[in-house]
Amino acid sequence: MKFLVTGAAGLIGSNLALELQKHGKVIALDDLSAGKRQNLARFRGDFMRADIRTANYPKFLKECDAIFHEAAITDTTVTDKHLMFSVNVDAFKRLLIYAKSIGCRKIVYASSAATYGKGKVPMKETDRPAPANIYGESKVRMEQAAKAFVKENPGFSVIGLRYFNVYGPGETHKKKAASMIYQLYLQMAAGKHPRIFKWGEQYRDFIYVKDVVGANLKTLKYKNSGIFNVGTGVPGTFNRVIEVLNKAMRKDLRPEYFDNPYGFYQERTQADMSSSRAELKFVPQYNVEKGIRDYVSILNPKICIRKSRK
Ligand SMILES: NC(=O)c1ccc[n+]([C@@H]2O[C@H](COP(=O)([O-])OP(=O)(O)OC[C@H]3O[C@@H](n4cnc5c(N)ncnc54)[C@H](O)[C@@H]3O)[C@@H](O)[C@H]2O)c1
Structure with missing residues (x-):
């Protein structure tokens, strides 16, 4: 199998790239603006240093089985909306166009519990988004872009994972x-x-990064598109x-x-895990x-x- 992981030098991307290499060939992409190469010390695949806003994505990924998109500005205190949206939203739309150009029909992207803001708990995917900062807004925009893309390209499986509070090695x-x-x-x-x-x-809702990797792997067997909480509940x-x-x-x-x-x-976060459990078959360990x-x-x-x- 062949995979592309963006944001691969970051917390989630590095743990995911290291696990995915057990299942096939992995291209790891990161501009190292935040993440560190040393997170990928045990990585054996190709590393591409590039900015997702301008990257010349490799054409040789033609038989790519899935793209896992973790690259983003992840500091929730950033207030430069233009910057936040150009990295988190516009570059994601660009990646979707690239996926289409190489016929990669599975794109899994990182969304966030920040889309819920100070909403009621437990937080369910069908709740109305209420982001409390521009980071959360950018994640809502990503989800909207994914939905619009799937509407135009129904053969694609585009899955958004709303991570809750992730912790673990590589941060x-x-x-x-x-x-x-x-x-x-x-x-x-x-x-x-x-x-x-x-x-x-x-x-x-603290979720260990090893479980976050597990949730990403579950998406490989899921044929449809959707948005799923990734927490423990x-x-x-x-x-x-x-x-x-x-x-x-x-x-x-x-x-x-x-x-x-x-x-x-946010006084509290708690994921409603019923949909992830029923559809993705994801059960945190x-x-x-x-x-x-x-x-x-x-x-x-x-x-x-x-x-x-x-
Ligand atoms: N960690 C959490 O608790 C959490 C919660 C919800 C959602 N998320 C989302 O999960 C994803 C991964 O988060 P993380 O915790 O691993 O963060 P991270 O900051 O460790 O990783 C993000 C990576 O993206 C890279 N990056 C940033 N801008 C880039 C650009 N323009 N081009 C290429 N690479 C770029 C950074 O260098 C970094 O390595 C992000 O999309 C984040 O919004 C994380």
């Missing part, structure tokens, strides 16, 4: 846009009390995350609470405890070695 480059789980881990690894907004009971509070991190890191650091300065803050344990053992293998010797 160090994201700095302040990295997952809260990673940020809290760093504070605690430095021996500091983890800092969270009062009173830590806000919750997120079981959210965790920030207090709970700290509890689990303490256990996994063998620490006992109590949270330090402070006032939340953001009016647009990592709850927040198992995911954090696995992640900590990768971030700090010494903890894992000490534990296994006991």
Whole structure:
């Protein structure tokens, strides 16, 4: 099989490219504006450094089985709408045209729970989009572009995956846009009390990157087009995350609470997973405890070695 992965040096793209290479030939594309080559240290396929807004996509991908589109501006605090839309929306439309030109009939693209904004929970794909920032708006526009493309090209399977709060190996480059789980881990690894907004009971549907890769693989067997949530359906509070991190890191650091300065803050996210489960057959394998344990053992293998010797 042959695949193209965009945003392949990023958190999700790199984990996906590394898994896909077990199933065939992979072309990894990234402009390295945010992601890092070292995320692809174990990657054996071809790497193409290019900007999706201008890339000369390779014609040799004619027998491409699927394009996985992860490249995007992922920092939700970016306020330059023109930039956000040119990278996230216009470049995606360009990619769809390319897919059509080479006859690649499966395109899987990264959408986001940001399309729901501060909507009710659990969040269902049929809910009216209510993005709270231009990043979320750009994802809604991508979904609209995908729908319009499928309407004109009914033989194509174009699938949008609305990722919830992804965490896992390969996110160090994201700095302040990295997952809260990673940020809290760093504070605690430095021996500091983890800092969270009062009173830590806000919750997120945290999804481990290995499950996100699993959801992408499920799309290969799905013949239709659609939009699917990729979460666990079981959210965790920030207090709970700290509890689990303490256990996994063998620490006992109590949270330090402070006032939340953001009016647009999403208090909670939780995916309704019924459609993903029924149609994509996607069932996450990592709850927040198992995911954090696995992640900590990768971030700090010494903890894992000490534990296994006991
Ligand atoms: N991580 C999450 O929690 C989350 C949640 C919802 C949706 N998503 C979406 O999933 C996708 C992947 O996110 P991620 O967490 O891996 O982010 P990331 O920032 O780690 O990866 C994005 C990659 O895209 C690349 N990129 C950016 N602009 C580019 C351009 N113009 N041309 C080529 N490459 C470009 C970056 O260098 C980076 O490697 C994104 O579309 C993001 O919006 C992520």
